[in-house]
Amino acid sequence: MQRVSLLDSIFTRLVAWAIAVSIAVVLVLGWLVTTKFEQMSDATVQWNVDADIRHMSDILAARGRGELIAHIEESADIDRPAGTGSHFLLLDIDGHRLAGDLAQWPRFADEQTQAGTIILSGGRPAFARAVNFPGGMRLLAARETGWTIIQLNQIGLSFVAGGLFVVMAVGVAGYITARRLSDRVKLINAAFRDPEPRKLAALSDGQRDTDEIGELTRHSGEALQRLQRLARSQRDTTDQIAHEMRTPLMHLDNRLIRAIQAQEQARDPDAETTERLVAARGEIRQVVTTLESLLDIAHSEAQRGDPQGLAEVDVSALAENIADLYTASAEDTGHDFRLEAEAGVTMQGDEIQISRLITNLLDNAFKYVPSGGRVRLIVMRRPDGAPLIAVADDGPGVPAQFRETIFERFGRGENASSDQKGAGLGLALARAIAERHGMELRLAPTTRGARFELRPHG
Structure with a gap:
C-alpha cells in the first residue's frame, strides 16, 4: 500500500502556500512603501526647489540684481552630500550666463511647464524648474534626486533581507508544524493499515490533543x-x-x-x-x-486489507511444489499440464492461502477441460516488478454472461453438469483470498479456453 511522503502531504502544500503568500505580501508591502516614499521624496524635492525660487525672488525684490548674483554664486560653492546638491543658472535677457554652476540651459520634456527631471554632468538626475524674473532674467533652480534613489535602493535591500527572513521563518515554522501534523496523521494511517495493539496504543497517546x-x-x-x-x-x-x-x-x-x-x-x-x-x-x-x-x-x-500474518512468499517455489502434486494427477486424467514459472518471484502474503488459491484454480481447470486438453500454471513478473500468477487452459472457456457470476458464491458456468462435484465456492474463495492480499483475480480475455490471472489492482 502506497504511503504519502512529506512532499505529497497536504500540510507541505499548506506550508508552500504560506510561503507563497508571505512572498506576495512582502513584495506588495515593498512596492507600496517604495512607491509612497518615492512620491514623498519627489514632493519634498519639488517643495525645496520652489522654496529656493521663492528665496531668490525675495532677494531680487529686496536687494537687487547684484545681491541675487552674489547669493547664487555663494550657493553654488556650498559642498553638499552626494545626491542632495542644489544647482542654479541665471541668464540675462540675451541668454548670457550671469551666475550659477550649470554650464547650459537644459531641455525639458515639457517645455510649457518648464519643470521636470534633467540629467546633470556625470549622469546625475535632478529635478529642475525655470522661472522668469523682472528685467528679462531667467532663473533655473535644480535639486539632485540621487539621494532618493540611494534611499530607495536601501529600502529595497531592507525589504529583500526582511522578506527572506520572513520567508525562512515561515518555511522553518511551517516545516516543523507540517512534520508534527504529518506524524500525527501517520499514526492514524498506520493504525488503519495494521491495527495491531502496539499501533493502537500509539494512537491512544495522540488522543489527549484537543484540536x-x-x-x-x-x-x-x-x-x-x-x-x-x-x-x-x-x-x-x-x-x-x-x-x-x-x-x-x-x-x-x-x-x-x-x-x-x-x-x-x-x-x-x-x-x-x-x-x-x-x-x-x-x-x-x-x-x-x-x-x-x-x-x-x-x-x-x-481480513481484507489486514497485513497481519503476511510474510514474504517465494511464489516460484510454491508453484513448483504444487505442480509436482498435479503432474501425476494430470497423467491419470490425460491432461497436458505444464508449469511456466520465472525464478525468484515473491510477494507479501499468506503461503497457505496462496496455495489454496492456486489449487482451486487448477481444480477448476481440470474439472472443465476435457481429457487431452492443456492446462498451464504461469508465474512471472510484470514490467512494474509486481507478481502475476495465471492458470490458463484450452478448454471450452467461460461464456461472456458468466464471466463475473462464476466468482460469486454458488456461481457455476453453463458448462457445469450435475454430476460434477462442487458447490460453486472454489472461485469465490479464490477471489476472497486475492482481495485479502490486496490483489485482483480476473478472467483475462482469450481467443480460446480460459485464463485466470492474479495480479495487483489496476
Missing part, C-alpha cells in the same frame, strides 16, 4: 476498536456455528460408517441400502466441505 486532529484520532481509535470487536465477534460466532454444525454432522457420518460396516458384515447384506448409506455419507461430507469453504471465504473477506 481537530486530536478529535479525529479519538474517533479513529474508537472506530478501530469497534471494528476489532465486531471482527472478533464475527469470528467467534462463525467458529461456534461451524462447531455446532460440524460436530453433529461428523457424529452422523460416524453412524453411517458403522451402518455401512454392519451391512457389509451381515449374512444377507442389502446392496441397495449400502449404496444409499454411502451416498448419504458423501452428501454429509459435501455439506461439511461447503461449510468450511463458506467459513474460509468469510475469514478472508474479514
Whole structure:
C-alpha cells in the first residue's frame, strides 16, 4: 500500500502556500512603501526647489540684481552630500550666463511647464524648474534626486533581507508544524493499515490533543476498536456455528460408517441400502466441505486489507511444489499440464492461502477441460516488478454472461453438469483470498479456453 511522503502531504502544500503568500505580501508591502516614499521624496524635492525660487525672488525684490548674483554664486560653492546638491543658472535677457554652476540651459520634456527631471554632468538626475524674473532674467533652480534613489535602493535591500527572513521563518515554522501534523496523521494511517495493539496504543497517546486532529484520532481509535470487536465477534460466532454444525454432522457420518460396516458384515447384506448409506455419507461430507469453504471465504473477506500474518512468499517455489502434486494427477486424467514459472518471484502474503488459491484454480481447470486438453500454471513478473500468477487452459472457456457470476458464491458456468462435484465456492474463495492480499483475480480475455490471472489492482 502506497504511503504519502512529506512532499505529497497536504500540510507541505499548506506550508508552500504560506510561503507563497508571505512572498506576495512582502513584495506588495515593498512596492507600496517604495512607491509612497518615492512620491514623498519627489514632493519634498519639488517643495525645496520652489522654496529656493521663492528665496531668490525675495532677494531680487529686496536687494537687487547684484545681491541675487552674489547669493547664487555663494550657493553654488556650498559642498553638499552626494545626491542632495542644489544647482542654479541665471541668464540675462540675451541668454548670457550671469551666475550659477550649470554650464547650459537644459531641455525639458515639457517645455510649457518648464519643470521636470534633467540629467546633470556625470549622469546625475535632478529635478529642475525655470522661472522668469523682472528685467528679462531667467532663473533655473535644480535639486539632485540621487539621494532618493540611494534611499530607495536601501529600502529595497531592507525589504529583500526582511522578506527572506520572513520567508525562512515561515518555511522553518511551517516545516516543523507540517512534520508534527504529518506524524500525527501517520499514526492514524498506520493504525488503519495494521491495527495491531502496539499501533493502537500509539494512537491512544495522540488522543489527549484537543484540536481537530486530536478529535479525529479519538474517533479513529474508537472506530478501530469497534471494528476489532465486531471482527472478533464475527469470528467467534462463525467458529461456534461451524462447531455446532460440524460436530453433529461428523457424529452422523460416524453412524453411517458403522451402518455401512454392519451391512457389509451381515449374512444377507442389502446392496441397495449400502449404496444409499454411502451416498448419504458423501452428501454429509459435501455439506461439511461447503461449510468450511463458506467459513474460509468469510475469514478472508474479514481480513481484507489486514497485513497481519503476511510474510514474504517465494511464489516460484510454491508453484513448483504444487505442480509436482498435479503432474501425476494430470497423467491419470490425460491432461497436458505444464508449469511456466520465472525464478525468484515473491510477494507479501499468506503461503497457505496462496496455495489454496492456486489449487482451486487448477481444480477448476481440470474439472472443465476435457481429457487431452492443456492446462498451464504461469508465474512471472510484470514490467512494474509486481507478481502475476495465471492458470490458463484450452478448454471450452467461460461464456461472456458468466464471466463475473462464476466468482460469486454458488456461481457455476453453463458448462457445469450435475454430476460434477462442487458447490460453486472454489472461485469465490479464490477471489476472497486475492482481495485479502490486496490483489485482483480476473478472467483475462482469450481467443480460446480460459485464463485466470492474479495480479495487483489496476
